[in-house]
Amino acid sequence: DIVMTQSPDSLAVSLGERATINCRSSQSILYRSNNKNYLAWYQQKPGQPPKLLISWASSRKSGVPDRFSGSGSGTDFTLTISSLQAEDVAVYYCQQYYTTLPYSFGQGTKLEIK
Amino acid sequence: EVQLVQSGAEVKKPGESLKISCKGSGYSFTTYWIAWVRQMPGKGLEWMGIIYPGDSDTRYSPSFQGQVTISADKSISTAYLQWNRLEASDTAMYYCARVDPDYYFDSWGQGTLVTVSS
Numbered sequence: 001d002i003v004m005t006q007s008p009d010s011l012a013v014s015l016g017e018r019a020t021i022n023c024r025s026s027q028s029i030l031y032r033s034n035n036k037n038y039l040a041w042y043q044q045k046p047g048q049p050p051k052l053l054i055s056w057a058s059s060r061k062s063g064v065p066d067r068f069s070g071s072g073s074g075t076d077f078t079l080t081i082s083s084l085q086a087e088d089v090a091v092y093y094c095q096q097y098y099t100t101l102p103y104s105f106g107q108g109t110k111l112e113i114k
Numbered sequence: 115e116v117q118l119v120q121s122g123a124e125v126k127k128p129g130e131s132l133k134i135s136c137k138g139s140g141y142s143f144t145t146y147w148i149a150w151v152r153q154m155p156g157k158g159l160e161w162m163g164i165i166y167p168g169d170s171d172t173r174y175s176p177s178f179q180g181q182v183t184i185s186a187d188k189s190i191s192t193a194y195l196q197w198n199r200l201e202a203s204d205t206a207m208y209y210c211a212r213v214d215p216d217y218y219f220d221s222w223g224q225g226t227l228v229t230v231s232s
Binding site: 040042050095104106107 | 149151158159160161164173175176177209211214216217218219220221222223224225
């Protein structure tokens with residue numbers, strides 16, 4: 001099974017500053033035949049279900065603000081919020097879908113305002 | 115608009131049975147997998163299993179195999195998650211999610227809170 005590990009577990013960033021969340025997979029989730037990384041990022045605000053932000057490691061879902069960006073390849077990935085807004089307070093999860101049996105999520109990173 | 119609407123919160127006693135539901139609308143329900151995800155209080159997301167409503171092909175996480183049953187009724191665009199004998203450790207929020215053909219979870223239900231307590 002592929003294990004996803006996020007760092008840090010929690011993060012406090014000032015409004016307007018950059019927030020960076022890391023995600024590492026226990027094996028490569030880059031599929032060589034199509035050169036795609038099978039990595040998604042989800043945002044879960046308090047009391048709400050998760051929401052897809054990014055798929056394929058860097059492809060923002062329509063409607064997601066462009067201050068959110070994803071990067072990385074192979075086993076190491078990053079979610080960056082370029083200028084933190086109050087509404088970005090949430091727990092963020094990465095998920096690999098390279099092997100779907102089983103799917104696996106990172107443990108989550110709690111993002112707060114400093 | 116894609117929508118997944120889940121059934122309401124449940125309070126049950128240990129040993130009781132339960133079936134919760136997830137109704138899809140705004141898309142072709144039979145041509146997308148539906149996933150179930152558990153979130154225990156204050157914890158992260160755990161994938162439980164998936165079902166293809168078109169033919170009821172079902173796959174389970176090894177962690178949940180034999181503990182729950184996933185089913186679907188395509189005639190009413192509804193997927194189900196069922197327990198025969200609940201335990202206190204089943205207390206959690208349960209989400210259904212639509213699985214994009216590329217395998218990530220692109221839409222989520224609002225969640226069903228299941229509380230198991232004597």
